[in-house]
Amino acid sequence: MKEKYSVLIPDGDSDLLIVVIHCLSQNKGYKLFVVLSEKHKNKEITHSKYINEIFVTEPLNESNEIEWIKNLNTIAEKHHIDIIMPIDVFAIRCLLKNRTYIKDPDKLGLLPPLKSFDKADHKGELSKLLLDIDLPAPETLLFDKNEICEQTPSFGFPVIMKLFEGHIGGGSGIQVFNNSESLNLFFKNNTVVGPYLIQKYIKGYDIDCSVLCKDGDILAFTIQKGTMKGVSDFVPQVGVEFLFEKDVYEVVKKLMKSLNWSGVAHVDMRFDITDKKFKVIEINPRFWGSIDASLIAGVDFTYFYCIASKGIVFEIPKYNHVKYLNLLGLKRTIKQNKWFLFNLKFLLNNTPLKFFIKDPKPFFYILYSKLKKDLQNNH
Template sequence: MGVLVTSAHSAKSLVVTRSLGRNGIDVTTSDYTKLAPTYYSKYSKDHFVYPHPIENSESFINCILKNVKKNNYEALIPVNSEETYLIAKYKHKFTPYLKVPLHDYDSIMRANDKGELLKIAEDIDIPIPKTYNLNNMSEIKQVAEKLNYPAVIKLKNTKSSIGLSYVHSKEEFISKYVETVSNFHLSASNLPIVQEYIPGDGYGVSALFNCGDPRAIFTHKRLREYPSSGGPSTCRISTEHKEMEKIAVKILKYLNWHGVAMVEFKLDSRTNKPYVIEINPRFWGSVNQAVAAGVDFPYLLYQMAVDGDVKPVFNYKMGVKTRFLINDFRSLSDILKNEPNKIPTLMSFSHFFGKNLYYDTLSFDDPIPGMLFYPFEIKKLWHRLK
């Protein structure tokens, strides 16, 4: 008996694998690459390589299914976006053999669609930035006149900061919007949304739900991110924000959520009002932040899947920091390019050790995969540069 975990090349897959392994669960890891760092975790009892989920989705599903039929797993836990969405779509193929703690495919894709967030906000009255959802390209000039600048262009369905851009004038907006549509080959039904820019700090409210009822809630504040203009967090701290948590629960109850999700917020520095930015209907990049502070989402998800329910966890340790170090160095470089007063940033960054400081990949009791992330990330950077 054990658990099958996907996306072994990612830091969050390593976090999930360590979480389950430390709780005595046998973990098999899997990925589309032969040299994924999580394969080398002492908590990965076995691993295998599957076809690329985007390039060959049918073969990916068939490979996972073949492995599931051959082994006596208790649960299948996908980690990254592509694998999560595909497994949710074909969940009916897997559920005769093991537990798959995911919401239904349509609900997951609705939560992932930033254009749908506008409709959800209208239905249940939650605060989001002023949003424009274009129906066709002829509306660009009309929207350009209405916008308050700076504004943000976002792809409806994407991960991290892919396709995200900031514009500061009508001319820049029109040019960048057309460029985005062209670069990503977007159809009229999938045009980018446009939002007002909200200045302030970013927060995340993470949650585990069981058929519409909350089982765990956790809030963190972003301290640094990469790119520094808006991307995945690289350093964070555990905190609480009752208003944000109430809004996140309201959204996920409305969606009758099942499984894990994270609702992203911006706290407007002008008004101190929180705005919902997006919903991540899967494991999020900063999942180690919650685990380090005492909300062990991967293990809680496993327990809920296998036992049918889990004891709620709503309390955790405040002031715990976590870092994804290699991306935190990238964030530092990004910030220093634009930061006039570099000393406070350097002082904050240079605190590498502390009682309440943890790292996403580096671990004394499981050192090998943490070290492998550095050549792995350098290899990815080299391919991007080429």
């Protein structure tokens, strides 16, 4: 069966494009096509030598979904596309909702049922599912929009608050509260315009599981533990270490089976040092920002996604237990220890640098954009 494919990424506006291209570029003979909106037609990754052609269209929104898919049909037919591979949430949901408008549905890569996708993507629905199937998760209270949390959570403090959608007046993002006074003060000074949850803060460490599935069965996976925090506790780690934890795998296996999941997903988890359990925090039902780290560990999720989408059967690939730093983690490490610059083996094998060395134009454009922005800010 053919294993060299022409791949169309319909949502090239996504910030995930650069890491997905890094991975896809490792597959010799693949032809890569990308759809961008006018707003993003000059983004840095468009200068990659690995992109065969870029198509500029109207940005996808709820009012033009059918036209957007018809445009994909035209591109797929004209350029003999083998696989349509959406990489981010909005495009995945659009294609799931409007699957009947896809002229050749066999070209669409592995995707989950729409109901499962929405359940995974919605923090409240996921919380209910975890309770229903008896999987470890933080204790949670769910609230409707404009509803004020007046009771003291029975599970005590500290707690975090997460939005399902929308924004918070006077602030945004995940909020942390150490006592009832700070929680009450927040609601006194802010209006929550969307549904939200309040969840027990788990004392422990981050551990994640990335998967590729078909009909609920795991085809490929990696497990990675955070080793270096980002700018806060609630953003992706800038350093990870790959390992195997049987309990993590069993939790994710049961979760994916319950969703009858197909396609990729990244399950955020946290080890609770109090009760010694790995607890599910959320699911990113899309490709993820550290997919290049999984590649470095030995699992190219883009490759396995393509061949699985075409019905090729393979054994679950093994991965190496290695450490990885993204560019921010590398910058921080070098700042702390300038001699780390001479650890060439690690720099070339355990960071994204090798991808930029092989395809330098996007990296230079990123540096140029940053320098230009810094100069503007200084003036």
